[in-house]
Amino acid sequence: MRIAMIGGGYVGLVSGACFAEFGSDVVVVEADPAKLEMLREGHIPIYEPGLEKIVDGNVAAGRLSFTDDLGASLDDVDAVFIAVGTPSRRGGGHADLTYVYEAARQIARAAKSDLVVVTKSTVPVGTGREVARILAEERPDRTFSVASNPEFLREGDAIGDFMRPDRVIIGIDRTDHAAGVRAEEVMRALYRPLYRIETPVVITDLETAELTKYAANAFLAMKITFINEMADICEKVGANVHDVAKGMGLDQRIGKYFLHPGPGYGGSCFPKDTRALTAIGEDAGAPSQLVAATVAVNEARKKAMAERIIAEAGGDVSGKVIGILGLTFKPQTDDMREASSLPILARLKDAGAVLQAYDPQGMNAARSLLPAEVIYAPDALTAITGADVLVVLTEWSEFRALSPSRLRDLMRGKIIADLRNIWDPAEMREAGFDYRSIGRP
Numbered sequence: 010m011r012i013a014m015i016g017g018g019y020v021g022l023v024s025g026a027c028f029a030e031f032g033s034d035v036v037v038v039e040a041d042p043a044k045l046e047m048l049r050e051g052h053i054p055i056y057e058p059g060l061e062k063i064v065d066g067n068v069a070a071g072r073l074s075f076t077d078d079l080g081a082s083l084d085d086v087d088a089v090f091i092a093v094g095t096p097s098r099r100g101g102g103h104a105d106l107t108y109v110y111e112a113a114r115q116i117a118r119a120a121k122s123d124l125v126v127v128t129k130s131t132v133p134v135g136t137g138r139e140v141a142r143i144l145a146e147e148r149p150d151r152t153f154s155v156a157s158n159p160e161f162l163r164e165g166d167a168i169g170d171f172m173r174p175d176r177v178i179i180g181i182d183r184t185d186h187a188a189g190v191r192a193e194e195v196m197r198a199l200y201r202p203l204y205r206i207e208t209p210v211v212i213t214d215l216e217t218a219e220l221t222k223y224a225a226n227a228f229l230a231m232k233i234t235f236i237n238e239m240a241d242i243c244e245k246v247g248a249n250v251h252d253v254a255k256g257m258g259l260d261q262r263i264g265k266y267f268l269h270p271g272p273g274y275g276g277s278c279f280p281k282d283t284r285a286l287t288a289i290g291e292d293a294g295a296p297s298q299l300v301a302a303t304v305a306v307n308e309a310r311k312k313a314m315a316e317r318i319i320a321e322a323g324g325d326v327s328g329k330v331i332g333i334l335g336l337t338f339k340p341q342t343d344d345m346r347e348a349s350s351l352p353i354l355a356r357l358k359d360a361g362a363v364l365q366a367y368d369p370q371g372m373n374a375a376r377s378l379l380p381a382e383v384i385y386a387p388d389a390l391t392a393i394t395g396a397d398v399l400v401v402l403t404e405w406s407e408f409r410a411l412s413p414s415r416l417r418d419l420m421r422g423k424i425i426a427d428l429r430n431i432w433d434p435a436e437m438r439e440a441g442f443d444y445r446s447i448g449r450p
């Protein structure tokens with residue numbers, strides 16, 4: 010099989026490299042000259058564990074290459090994937106589909122044969138149909154087969170998620186019977202290596218595939234938001250949210266994942282996808298109150314976290330040094346998109362705090378997003394040194410390993426606001442800290 014992948018970001022690069030690992034020939038088309046140059050020189054523009062090895066191996070084997078020439082990439086391909094960004098539209102929750110539709114137009118103009126066109130980006134219901142319309146309008150002389158193949162990989166575990174997914178969802182446009190059959194054949198062939206590990210493949214229509222992705226993400230976001238609210242109740246009634254989560258999660262109907270409390274979900278997907286699903290429901294005349302509430306509760310939570318830190322620091326952080334451990338929205342990624350650190354650090358800076366931050370991978374991306382006054386430390390211990398208050402925002406493993414006595418020696422104060430529950434409260438109190446975490450007595 011031979012495919013083109015439009016977009017060399019988190020999803021396009023990982024999917025492209027993994028399809029090559031499955032044995033397909035893959036050309037990744039990337040429009041950003043800086044990213045393309047890095048890729049061509051053998052550097053990976055993002056931090057994703059295991060990705061470099063797979064990219065290097067497949068480039069060396071001649072199965073993976075990078076270009077900005079979409080036209081040339083379409084020579085003899087069986088399918089072309091659209092894996093470009095779908096951020097929230099400015100001033101609203103709707104997904105911005107500019108990049109998707111532009112990619113569709115570029116594909117249509119450059120197509121030299123009948124093509125299977127697959128949206129891998131997360132796109133609202135109806136986008137696949139619009140892609141089909143654009144393709145037909147631009148090139149009435151060609152027959153395009155349109156499919157939707159939403160991606161479920163998690164940053165930080167992206168390779169494992171792609172190579173051993175829980176399921177593959179494939180939506181097929183069957184308006185033209187023969188084109189639908191062709192799309193299904195090509196998609197099944199591309200994912201054939203997964204049959205060996207008996208991955209469930211759900212073949213459905215375009216609309217269902219598109220909605221399934223949003224439904225899955227919104228459900229996970231709701232689960233996180235639910236446990237965050239349970240943590241708030243725990244704090245008021247003296248219960249322990251970890252035991253609540255464990256007790257809930259052992260029920261197989263609930264499941265143990267995504268029941269870890271924290272400062273509110275962030276990242277490149279959950280915030281924008283829950284907003285987009287709210288808009289999809291409203292536009293369709295079937296508003297989802299649950300999803301809308303999830304969005305509102307999570308936004309409020311991220312904002313409330315800074316006030317919580319200020320309160321824990323005694324009500325005033327002006328002139329106080331706050332050591333910040335972790336900036337990315339979760340560990341094992343350099344992605345800063347909608348991280349809870351963004352509103353929290355902005356508010357702490359406005360309140361007059363001196364911010365000393367460290368993140369193992371996120372500091373490059375953070376520089377353009379955080380207040381200019383933030384001081385970036387070369388390591389965790391430097392970020393902590395002289396701090397009146399220590400705040401944990403991302404649960405990187407290396408932070409868990411820091412010993413309480415080391416922290417005590419380096420810090421000036423004794424207040425720790427651990428928003429990821431990485432340490433044991435009893436141990437931290439024994440070490441003399443005024444230690445607060447989320448939802449634990």
Ligand code: NAD
Binds near residue numbers: 019041094
């Ligand atoms: P990204 O911003 O990291 O990557 C998109 C890339 O596409 C960019 O490098 C951009 O330069 C490139 N691009 C845009 N238009 C182009 C064009 N016409 N030709 C060539 N390149 C073009 O985005 P991402 O995180 O990879 O997300 C892509 C899509 O996948 C989104 O819809 C997102 O919701 C979805 N998704 C993301 C994740 C994730 O964890 N990041 C997981 C599942 C699904």
